[in-house]
Amino acid sequence: MDLTEALPLGELAAAFAALPVFPLFDTAYFIISILYLKYEPGAVEMSRKSPFASWLCAMLHCFGSYILADLLLGEAPIGYFSHNSSVILATAVWYLMFFCPMNLFYKCVSFLPLKLVFVAMKEVVRVRKIAAGVHHAHHLYHHGWFVMMATGWVKGSGVALMSNFEQLLRGVWKPETNEILHMSFPTKASLYGTVLFTLQQTHWLPISEANLIFFFTMFMIVCKVFMTATHSHASPFAPLENLICPVLFGSVSSGHPGHHHDHHGASHEVSHPPPPPPAKSKEELNEGTRKRKAKKAE
Amino acid sequence: MDLTEALPLGELAAAFAALPVFPLFDTAYFIISILYLKYEPGAVEMSRKSPFASWLCAMLHCFGSYILADLLLGEAPIGYFSHNSSVILATAVWYLMFFCPMNLFYKCVSFLPLKLVFVAMKEVVRVRKIAAGVHHAHHLYHHGWFVMMATGWVKGSGVALMSNFEQLLRGVWKPETNEILHMSFPTKASLYGTVLFTLQQTHWLPISEANLIFFFTMFMIVCKVFMTATHSHASPFAPLENLICPVLFGSVSSGHPGHHHDHHGASHEVSHPPPPPPAKSKEELNEGTRKRKAKKAE
Amino acid sequence: MDLTEALPLGELAAAFAALPVFPLFDTAYFIISILYLKYEPGAVEMSRKSPFASWLCAMLHCFGSYILADLLLGEAPIGYFSHNSSVILATAVWYLMFFCPMNLFYKCVSFLPLKLVFVAMKEVVRVRKIAAGVHHAHHLYHHGWFVMMATGWVKGSGVALMSNFEQLLRGVWKPETNEILHMSFPTKASLYGTVLFTLQQTHWLPISEANLIFFFTMFMIVCKVFMTATHSHASPFAPLENLICPVLFGSVSSGHPGHHHDHHGASHEVSHPPPPPPAKSKEELNEGTRKRKAKKAE
Numbered sequence: 001m002d003l004t005e006a007l008p009l010g011e012l013a014a015a016f017a018a019l020p021v022f023p024l025f026d027t028a029y030f031i032i033s034i035l036y037l038k039y040e041p042g043a044v045e046m047s048r049k050s051p052f053a054s055w056l057c058a059m060l061h062c063f064g065s066y067i068l069a070d071l072l073l074g075e076a077p078i079g080y081f082s083h084n085s086s087v088i089l090a091t092a093v094w095y096l097m098f099f100c101p102m103n104l105f106y107k108c109v110s111f112l113p114l115k116l117v118f119v120a121m122k123e124v125v126r127v128r129k130i131a132a133g134v135h136h137a138h139h140l141y142h143h144g145w146f147v148m149m150a151t152g153w154v155k156g157s158g159v160a161l162m163s164n165f166e167q168l169l170r171g172v173w174k175p176e177t178n179e180i181l182h183m184s185f186p187t188k189a190s191l192y193g194t195v196l197f198t199l200q201q202t203h204w205l206p207i208s209e210a211n212l213i214f215f216f217t218m219f220m221i222v223c224k225v226f227m228t229a230t231h232s233h234a235s236p237f238a239p240l241e242n243l244i245c246p247v248l249f250g251s252v253s254s255g256h257p258g259h260h261h262d263h264h265g266a267s268h269e270v271s272h273p274p275p276p277p278p279a280k281s282k283e284e285l286n287e288g289t290r291k292r293k294a295k296k297a298e
Numbered sequence: 299m300d301l302t303e304a305l306p307l308g309e310l311a312a313a314f315a316a317l318p319v320f321p322l323f324d325t326a327y328f329i330i331s332i333l334y335l336k337y338e339p340g341a342v343e344m345s346r347k348s349p350f351a352s353w354l355c356a357m358l359h360c361f362g363s364y365i366l367a368d369l370l371l372g373e374a375p376i377g378y379f380s381h382n383s384s385v386i387l388a389t390a391v392w393y394l395m396f397f398c399p400m401n402l403f404y405k406c407v408s409f410l411p412l413k414l415v416f417v418a419m420k421e422v423v424r425v426r427k428i429a430a431g432v433h434h435a436h437h438l439y440h441h442g443w444f445v446m447m448a449t450g451w452v453k454g455s456g457v458a459l460m461s462n463f464e465q466l467l468r469g470v471w472k473p474e475t476n477e478i479l480h481m482s483f484p485t486k487a488s489l490y491g492t493v494l495f496t497l498q499q500t501h502w503l504p505i506s507e508a509n510l511i512f513f514f515t516m517f518m519i520v521c522k523v524f525m526t527a528t529h530s531h532a533s534p535f536a537p538l539e540n541l542i543c544p545v546l547f548g549s550v551s552s553g554h555p556g557h558h559h560d561h562h563g564a565s566h567e568v569s570h571p572p573p574p575p576p577a578k579s580k581e582e583l584n585e586g587t588r589k590r591k592a593k594k595a596e
Numbered sequence: 597m598d599l600t601e602a603l604p605l606g607e608l609a610a611a612f613a614a615l616p617v618f619p620l621f622d623t624a625y626f627i628i629s630i631l632y633l634k635y636e637p638g639a640v641e642m643s644r645k646s647p648f649a650s651w652l653c654a655m656l657h658c659f660g661s662y663i664l665a666d667l668l669l670g671e672a673p674i675g676y677f678s679h680n681s682s683v684i685l686a687t688a689v690w691y692l693m694f695f696c697p698m699n700l701f702y703k704c705v706s707f708l709p710l711k712l713v714f715v716a717m718k719e720v721v722r723v724r725k726i727a728a729g730v731h732h733a734h735h736l737y738h739h740g741w742f743v744m745m746a747t748g749w750v751k752g753s754g755v756a757l758m759s760n761f762e763q764l765l766r767g768v769w770k771p772e773t774n775e776i777l778h779m780s781f782p783t784k785a786s787l788y789g790t791v792l793f794t795l796q797q798t799h800w801l802p803i804s805e806a807n808l809i810f811f812f813t814m815f816m817i818v819c820k821v822f823m824t825a826t827h828s829h830a831s832p833f834a835p836l837e838n839l840i841c842p843v844l845f846g847s848v849s850s851g852h853p854g855h856h857h858d859h860h861g862a863s864h865e866v867s868h869p870p871p872p873p874p875a876k877s878k879e880e881l882n883e884g885t886r887k888r889k890a891k892k893a894e
Contacts, residue, residue, distance in 0.1 A: 052481070053478045074670060082445050164764065170479070175768070177767060178767065191648070348778070349845045376743050397844070466760065469773060471771030
């Protein structure tokens with residue numbers, strides 16, 4: 001039993017971890033996910049021309065985490081779609097987002113204060129998914145540390161990790177980048193989070209699961225709400241990474257072209273274009289595009 | 299018990315649904331599938347240079363439905379290949395199609411009256427697969443409506459749904475389109491069919507499975523035989539879609555750039571080229587190409 | 597009981613087949629696999645900018661065979677990652693290969709005599725994997741000949757069969773070629789090997805598994821050591837293929853544009869560029885690149 005359990009904080013954390021995510025938090029997750037799908041160039045047109053493809057993209061955005069985790073663990077990728085109520089709810093959100101008369105639904109959920117509430121609620125679901133993924137993998141592979149971390153990671157990152165193929169479904173193909181090569185904040189946070197949850201599950205981190213869920217969720221909410229509100233791209237991990245990465249890997253990671261050793265005889269050719277600035281999440285990129293267009297329209 | 303069962307039609311339908319598909323109908327399925335593979339640009343050359351890759355493509359065309367359904371349901375994608383006799387039969391059809399002396403086999407199966415018979419027989423197999431897929435998914439997920447529909451759909455559409463990757467195997471890459479974005483007739487018909495079979499399986503459609511198989515097969519045979527014989531691209535679903543889609547989705551679907559609402563602040567950019575005309579199936583496209591080349595040769 | 601068992605050779609073969617591959621032979625497998633990853637253009641830079649992506653690529657190179665076999669058989673693709681010691685060992689090799697001070701580790705393992713030892717040891721592991729794959733598939737599908745051959749093949753070929761997607765992870769996309777269309781020696785040898793092991797498993801080849809492992813491993817070691825030492829690209833299968841393929845497939849396979857029949861009405865268009873010379877393995881290609889750069893540097 002750790003210190004936090006002695007305080008009322010432990011009870012708060014336990015109650016928080018037991019909070020049911022369906023239907024409210026799940027709805028917020030769907031809203032934000034499909035909102036960012038709508039920001040994608042061509043998404044609105046696709047919804048008119050190929051509504052089925054648009055719906056399928058929306059389902060990938062909403063349930064990508066379950067699909068990927070099931071793929072990794074050899075279970076049916078379509079298994080989660082047996083939860084009819086979740087699929088119908090996500091479908092309703094998709095329909096309202098793309099086909100609501102006068103675009104009312106979109107305007108409502110884009111209203112910043114309300115949007116920030118949904119963003120916060122989405123992070124609650126994300127962290128829960130990471131914890132559930134690690135827990136499920138632990139159940140199947142008691143000592144499979146890497147399996148636990150991988151499962152938690154894909155549960156947290158969701159559709160971002162299959163972005164190349166989700167784009168392919170929309171007829172877009174950008175092979176020069178992917179979410180693993182240039183990690184956005186949610187993907188990187190999910191990676192660090194899954195390590196923490198795995199350490200907790202294997203009793204290397206002396207904290208209860210409920211407390212870890214609580215604290216990590218608070219961290220994610222603060223970061224994401226701040227980044228969404230200010231359109232900031234600064235990663236909260238940057239200070240720590242800039243300290244550790246040069247030591248471990250010989251340069252600053254995440255896209256900065258640091259000095260690297262001259263490897264005698266090894267290939268120096270670079271097959272891909274100059275490194276991009278710190279990876280913005282699809283959400284951040286699209287927010288910027290959206291704002292510029294809104295200004296142009298004005 | 300519905301009306302049709304009282305008539306001899308019910309017995310006919312029952313007998314029809316019980317007809318074994320192996321080996322005759324399966325052979326026809328393989329013949330038509332591999333025939334359309336042969337129409338693909340570069341397929342003949344590939345069979346000479348990389349016969350193994352050509353064979354693998356043929357296997358994808360013949361068994362793609364089973365592979366996709368198994369992938370969806372978390373079963374072994376290679377599982378169907380344990381049916382040695384089916385694989386050997388498909389291999390024999392592939393070999394005769396590509397390597398028969400004087401191209402005799404190809405000339406025989408291309409003889410239009412015989413080809414139309416094979417096309418009809420292929421539709422018998424397609425509808426059976428949809429029904430079997432829905433049935434199998436129902437067995438695993440008793441109330442998984444979306445799972446049933448997805449399984450039936452991939453069983454009916456087959457390799458078309460993985461066309462991007464089947465082309466990749468042949469060294470071709472066309473990311474700007476795919477079978478979900480621009481649905482051809484067989485894929486769309488399979489989608490509507492799987493909805494009907496799911497409604498039937500869950501007792502929402504008051505018709506027996508045998509009757510539904512019978513009537514839907516007749517519908518598919520009439521459409522496909524007519525479209526193959528006349529090289530028509532008109533979709534029989536167009537009248538119904540042109541009625542419903544503008545109401546539900548605000549424009550005509552299937553590639554017509556209809557008027558869409560101005561979404562304040564949303565992105566208007568189009569990331570892909572102007573929409574193509576109503577999607578022709580790979581088969582129809584290749585038939586057109588083949589005919590033009592035949593005329594040129596003459 | 598076959599003749600070889602009467603000789604001490606039988607005992608040698610049995611002892612050889614029972615030799616544990618972990619940790620020595622597995623380490624050699626990891627070293628050679630990651631060495632060839634390092635040769636890839638941009639790999640060193642990727643290790644600096646995106647160390648996680650670099651590590652993931654290395655894991656695909658080391659464990660690609662297990663991932664593919666599990667994918668085929670509907671088991672958890674991440675299952676092998678529950679072997680923590682193997683993953684940690686592979687991680688250690690990756691770290692030393694890319695981040696060892698003064699590039700010492702790379703220089704050591706590139707020292708030709710030592711490298712040839714590792715190459716030989718890698719072939720021991722490859723053949724064992726083919727045998728294990730066939731054996732495992734036989735256990736699941738007693739009469740699934742094609743399943744056994746497919747499983748053994750992917751176990752032997754490993755990451756090469758998913759090269760397009762491994763490259764995609766590195767931000768590289770080359771759809772015009774793939775390992776099935778233009779097979780390199782290891783992939784082709786694995787294909788022939790899996791046929792032999794399947795015939796042995798189903799008692800069509802009168803030889804014990806231990807003896808087949810022994811002889812096939814010796815064959816692979818001799819070929820790979822010779823090809824690595826001399827940078828030769830000549831395939832030992834070429835004489836046999838040049839005899840059989842023209843008879844079966846009407847021309848010489850593996851990239852030679854032989855005469856093909858004129859198919860009346862069939863498409864003659866070639867959708868991909870002129871055929872490349874006999875496929876060099878990624879290893880051979882990168883060795884050539886590396887040597888030219890080393891000469892330039894001098």
